[in-house]
Amino acid sequence: MAYLKKEMSNSTQNTQADVFGGLRMTKQRKVVYDVLLDETRDHPTASQVFVRAQGKMPTISLATVYNCLESLTHSGAIKQVNVDREASRYCPNLQPHAHFFCSDCEEVFDIDLKSRATATTPWQLPEGSEVEQLEVTMRGKCPTCTDSTREDSGSEN
Amino acid sequence: MAYLKKEMSNSTQNTQADVFGGLRMTKQRKVVYDVLLDETRDHPTASQVFVRAQGKMPTISLATVYNCLESLTHSGAIKQVNVDREASRYCPNLQPHAHFFCSDCEEVFDIDLKSRATATTPWQLPEGSEVEQLEVTMRGKCPTCTDSTREDSGSEN
DNA sequence: TTTAGATCAAGAACTATTCTAAAAAAGGAT
């Protein structure tokens, strides 16, 4: 899953090839990624990333921003975050975490899934948060499909 | 939030007014709702509901299906279920539950959030399920917005 | 029965995203 690029060979010239998951770190990808790291970490949408990216590279196109976000997502460098039907947002936080969406200010907050968890509440919200709705979604293979796609016929659970 | 309709007055004729959350149970809404209850409980999309609804009422329109799904959702009779950017699906299960989306057969399964939960796993997947991705999203008010919208200035946690 | 409001239906409009195709850039080999 993490296929590193065998690069930085024998020349002194610095290529753009040493990055996440065998992904070429092009100028545009760097700009897009930096937008997610630099700014307020507020889970911007593609359009918001586009505007901010233009500040660093005025020639960048929206299509490229979409392309970069997709490749960064596929390489595992960032995560795509969906809240209901709204435009996708993007997040550079690779720790396993939940998302808290404030229906008032429309901001998205990261909720760490590991620290200070209790049995009843596997996460810890900031003091004063009010949860109105909780959503848990899993993606995977159902028993039937796990069964029919097994490569080894042994005992896996 | 649950504003019941003050109906079923003094006449014997049966109106269509005794339903969820003060919602008129029109012919179309009933058809749409019945599709979700009747069939395989497979979390169909609006288009799928439309096709099935046409089986019961050939004149129904897609726009009406969307309208019905929206009003049923707002009245709390059904739930809208979103998986990534795919078309919304709809679910008549009002129990608090998670969703398991099989990336192979693309079916959506309900996962009860209450029964047989342990501290480490607050839900119980069917034997043989393989989870590849877990997503936890909350919606509510962040501390800042809770603070600025408080009606009583007392101590709430 | 009249009337005001709710709902339905058909199609247009909208929007986030993906696709297409051509130009540009990058990297390897010579």
Add this chain to the structure above:
DNA sequence: ATCCTTTTTTAGAATAGTTCTTGATCTAAA
């Protein structure tokens, strides 16, 4: 450096799911 191949970028067209608009139809109450 130059040629060649592959990848990436770009602009705009296309797509898909959903929402909006408008007029017709239905409903409940007066």
